[in-house]
Amino acid sequence: MSLYLLFDVGNTRLKWAAVESTQYPSDQQKKLWAYSGSIGSKSLQSAEHRAELADYIARTLPKPNAIAFSCVAGQEAIDKLQSLFPQWEDVEWMQLLGNSPFDGIRSLYQDPSKLGSDRWAAIIGGRTLSKTNTLIINAGTATTIDLIGSNGLHYGGWILPGLSLMQKSLETNTAQLPLAVRGETHHGFGLSTNDAIIGGCDAAQIGAIQYALNVAKEMNQPVERIWIDGGNAKILANEMRQLGKPNSISIETSEGLVLRGVWAWLLKNL
Template identity: 75%
Template structure:
């Protein structure tokens, strides 16, 4: 039995997981990862924090047979990540990029090398879970929305500011708008400035998803499944459910789509 160590280095969070070869990326059980964790990506810049992370992982799990990763945090973050385990120098690190090939899938992106590796990884992860026309929404620092056909074609997508970036932008670039705080009463049209900001930013995110559904239908790629992932996924899902929008029965929050996609790609490249 083999063990695989996988990293998803995002702009805000670094997530890691390890999984045994007895499992498959298409599995949907709740306990998918044998080991997993998450830290702030900026922790990689600190030698002390890198040492703590490396020590924790190396003492938590057996020596892996392969390591793979996706990184959108820049070349320095990649260098810092790959310096974590000098005792495992005989293990080859494999990096998934936006132009990495995956059997049965291709993208219409004009330059696939410019496609974010996190987006491509999440698309691969969604493909492992469903062969239907899918919308992949990764609601993190940025919110990305991608259309994947049942034929394995990635038709493209959108990138927009995530919820926190929207809130921070309003605070930073207006004279009288505060940094809004979400509360349980935030539903529908706001009757206070705080509610108006929270509700407006939610509406922008949900409205983009609805527009993507409409546009995909016009393209003869009617969406049958929406995969929602990222740090703001549960918040968006809660708002969607409370307002009974988008056909909630076809939406599923699936944590770790990027990790799942990197894992699936790794299995074809070892």
């Protein structure tokens, strides 16, 4: 039995998971990520934190047969990531890029090399879970919305500031607006400045998703399923469900869509 170690290095969080060759990316069982973890991506900048991370993973797992990763945090982060396990120097590191081929999926991006590897990995991950017209949403530091058709075509997508960035921009660039704090869920117009900011940012995100559904329908690619991942996934999914729209579309959160996509791509390239 083989073991594969996977990394997703984002702008805010570094996530990892280990999977066995007896498992499959299309499996949605809850214990799929039995060996996994997450830390701040900036931890890679510290030699002490890198040593702690490497020691923890090496003590937790046996030597992997391959290591695969996606990274959008820059070349320095990649270099530091690949320095973690000198004792495993014979293990191959494989990097998923935005233009890495994957059987059954093709992007219509003008220059696929400019497509973020996290978006591409999430698209692959979503495709392993469902083969219908699907919106893939990664709600993290940025919110990305991508459309993949049942025909395997990635029709492109959008990138907008995530919830925290939206809220922070109001605090940073205005004289009197504070950094809002999320409290109890409130629907409708805000009756305080705090609720107005939280509700407004939520509405902007939900509005973008609804607009994406409308555009997909105009393209004769009506969406049947929405997969949402990222730190704000539950917030957006709950908001959409409580609004009751669209009631004909399955809205599901899936932890680790990027890792799942990296995993599926790795299996195709072993």
